[in-house]
Amino acid sequence: MLTIGEFSRLTHLSVRTLRRYHEAALLDPAVVDETTGYRYYGVEQIPTAQVIHRLRELDVPLGDVQRILRAPDPGVRAALIADHLQRLEDELDRTRAAVVSLRRLLRPDPAPIDVELRAEPARTVAAVEGVVGHRDVEAWFAGAMAELEAAVGAAVTGPPGGAYDNALFEQERGHVLVYLPTSAPPRTGRVHPAILPAAELAVTTHVGEHDGVEVAYGELGTWVVENAMSVAGPVREVYVVGPRDTSDPAAWRTEIGWPVFRVT
Amino acid sequence: MLTIGEFSRLTHLSVRTLRRYHEAALLDPAVVDETTGYRYYGVEQIPTAQVIHRLRELDVPLGDVQRILRAPDPGVRAALIADHLQRLEDELDRTRAAVVSLRRLLRPDPAPIDVELRAEPARTVAAVEGVVGHRDVEAWFAGAMAELEAAVGAAVTGPPGGAYDNALFEQERGHVLVYLPTSAPPRTGRVHPAILPAAELAVTTHVGEHDGVEVAYGELGTWVVENAMSVAGPVREVYVVGPRDTSDPAAWRTEIGWPVFRVT
DNA sequence: GGTGGACTCTCCCCCAGGGGGAGCGTTCAG
DNA sequence: CTGAACGCTCCCCCTGGGGGAGAGTCCACC
Numbered sequence: 001m002l003t004i005g006e007f008s009r010l011t012h013l014s015v016r017t018l019r020r021y022h023e024a025a026l027l028d029p030a031v032v033d034e035t036t037g038y039r040y041y042g043v044e045q046i047p048t049a050q051v052i053h054r055l056r057e058l059d060v061p062l063g064d065v066q067r068i069l070r071a072p073d074p075g076v077r078a079a080l081i082a083d084h085l086q087r088l089e090d091e092l093d094r095t096r097a098a099v100v101s102l103r104r105l106l107r108p109d110p111a112p113i114d115v116e117l118r119a120e121p122a123r124t125v126a127a128v129e130g131v132v133g134h135r136d137v138e139a140w141f142a143g144a145m146a147e148l149e150a151a152v153g154a155a156v157t158g159p160p161g162g163a164y165d166n167a168l169f170e171q172e173r174g175h176v177l178v179y180l181p182t183s184a185p186p187r188t189g190r191v192h193p194a195i196l197p198a199a200e201l202a203v204t205t206h207v208g209e210h211d212g213v214e215v216a217y218g219e220l221g222t223w224v225v226e227n228a229m230s231v232a233g234p235v236r237e238v239y240v241v242g243p244r245d246t247s248d249p250a251a252w253r254t255e256i257g258w259p260v261f262r263v264t
Numbered sequence: 265m266l267t268i269g270e271f272s273r274l275t276h277l278s279v280r281t282l283r284r285y286h287e288a289a290l291l292d293p294a295v296v297d298e299t300t301g302y303r304y305y306g307v308e309q310i311p312t313a314q315v316i317h318r319l320r321e322l323d324v325p326l327g328d329v330q331r332i333l334r335a336p337d338p339g340v341r342a343a344l345i346a347d348h349l350q351r352l353e354d355e356l357d358r359t360r361a362a363v364v365s366l367r368r369l370l371r372p373d374p375a376p377i378d379v380e381l382r383a384e385p386a387r388t389v390a391a392v393e394g395v396v397g398h399r400d401v402e403a404w405f406a407g408a409m410a411e412l413e414a415a416v417g418a419a420v421t422g423p424p425g426g427a428y429d430n431a432l433f434e435q436e437r438g439h440v441l442v443y444l445p446t447s448a449p450p451r452t453g454r455v456h457p458a459i460l461p462a463a464e465l466a467v468t469t470h471v472g473e474h475d476g477v478e479v480a481y482g483e484l485g486t487w488v489v490e491n492a493m494s495v496a497g498p499v500r501e502v503y504v505v506g507p508r509d510t511s512d513p514a515a516w517r518t519e520i521g522w523p524v525f526r527v528t
Numbered sequence: 529g530g531t532g533g534a535c536t537c538t539c540c541c542c543c544a545g546g547g548g549g550a551g552c553g554t555t556c557a558g
Numbered sequence: 559c560t561g562a563a564c565g566c567t568c569c570c571c572c573t574g575g576g577g578g579a580g581a582g583t584c585c586a587c588c
Contacts, residue, residue, distance in 0.1 A: 012478070
């Protein structure tokens with residue numbers, strides 16, 4: 001039996017942290033003296049402690065660590081861990097995007113804001129709609145677009161686009177509509193005809209990977225307030241040149257359109 | 265002038281977060297109505313808000329964000345940001361190491377523990393010593409080893425090694441000694457002769473990159489308690505095969521030695 | 529000129545995953 | 559037997575937010 005201090009030295013987990021893990025039922029001491037409250041650990045707990053240590057280094061929440069440790073089947077365990085590695089990958093992607101965006105923002109020679117005010121007429125398109133959590137938008141978009149392309153096929157008359165509820169930008173759930181323009185929108189599965197309402201749009205074009213799009217949003221925001229306008233309704237994006245057209249992200253062009261109206 | 269809600273929509277920072285940034289003096293509203301307490305922001309603050317947003321996505325602490333924003337010189341600013349990107353890189357390295365270590369720990373066929381009890385005689389070596397924070401050990405080691413190699417040169421009689429205070433493994437500062445064995449230790453700069461005391465060492469060998477070394481520590485811990493021993497004094501490492509010998513990390517061999525004594 | 533709804537204010541509590549320290553009890557070797 | 563080292567619980571602190579209560583404000587519409 002090892003005292004908590006000895007176990008701490010052997011596992012490189014602090015005494016405090018070990019107590020916390022006991023409290024969280026993550027790593028219970030083999031024996032707890034009922035009269036003194038002293039915790040005693042067994043040698044066989046060292047590997048477990050090390051696994052916990054590694055998982056925590058990967059920022060796996062304590063609850064998930066518990067679930068992984070409780071999983072009796074090594075297959076299940078591996079799957080849970082793979083999930084977290086995937087999460088790390090995603091995080092890495094977001095980090096890279098933030099770095100790119102930051103570099104652009106801090107460029108000493110910011111390009112002038114290039115926004116066009118455009119009156120967009122109403123039109124009917126083939127669409128898929130849904131209410132989606134902001135984290136799931138990308139995956140949902142991919143599925144919806146695949147379904148759209150299958151339904152519309154070669155009858156496409158223009159680049160795809162989408163309309164995104166503002167709630168999505170505030171880390172909430174929101175309504176999403178993705179569409180493909182076509183003369184006779186079919187009704188298949190989730191695909192149905194939908195009317196894209198007429199709107200006054202402040203439009204700017206973002207060139208490059210979609211991850212850097214925030215810069216364009218910033219420009220729109222600046223332009224909108226500088227021109228004494230305000231925003232009404234969901235943001236629209238049109239993927240003028242996208243992954244459907246070329247695999248070179250640097251050539252992608254996304255039109256961002258904010259429905260606006262003059263304030264004064 | 266924009267209300268906090270409008271500014272929130274334009275920057276994709278939540279109202280709550282904007283208030284927090286005001287409180288932290290990170291992003292003060294252009295105007296605060298003294299009677300109502302209402303915050304009003306200016307358009308020109310949008311780019312600043314976006315920079316903050318990006319930096320926070322990179323997990324830059326608010327205090328550091330403030331320092332970056334306050335830096336008037338773009339050069340200084342770039343340097344501060346470069347520091348944080350370096351930090352991200354380091355973190356990534358640690359993440360990778362944790363993944364490797366985790367994979368090893370969870371391997372279904374853990375290799376049997378291979379620990380040797382060895383009576384090490386005292387010997388005199390060329391050493392550099394210091395008290396170092398646990399984060400700085402690697403950098404300190406690199407500098408000390410370079411100085412040692414310069415001082416000892418071809419008179420080396422064995423692989424380099426080090427002795428590490430246990431405090432270092434508890435995320436604190438501790439004494440570190442790195443050495444090169446040589447018959448006539450010189451005294452140059454920080455390099456000086458030092459006696460490596462005799463000790464009973466529980467020794468195991470770690471093969472591969474140094475990052476996976478925790479597994480060896482775990483084995484030692486298990487062995488030590490299973491053999492009714494306890495630990496006394498700093499941990500020793502001997503870099504039997506290291507970056508000096510081959511650039512292939514898979515071939516590196518590190519001996520980990522814990523000074524132990526029989527308990528019963 | 530009201531009024532209602534949307535917006536904003538402050539204040540307090542909550543989360544994870546720890547760290548610092550007070551005040552007191554336990555162990556164990558000299 | 560005594561003191562140092564170690565252990566215990568308890569409370570407050572940190573970061574960077576989120577939820578919600580209760581009250582005050584703003585503004586467009588009637």
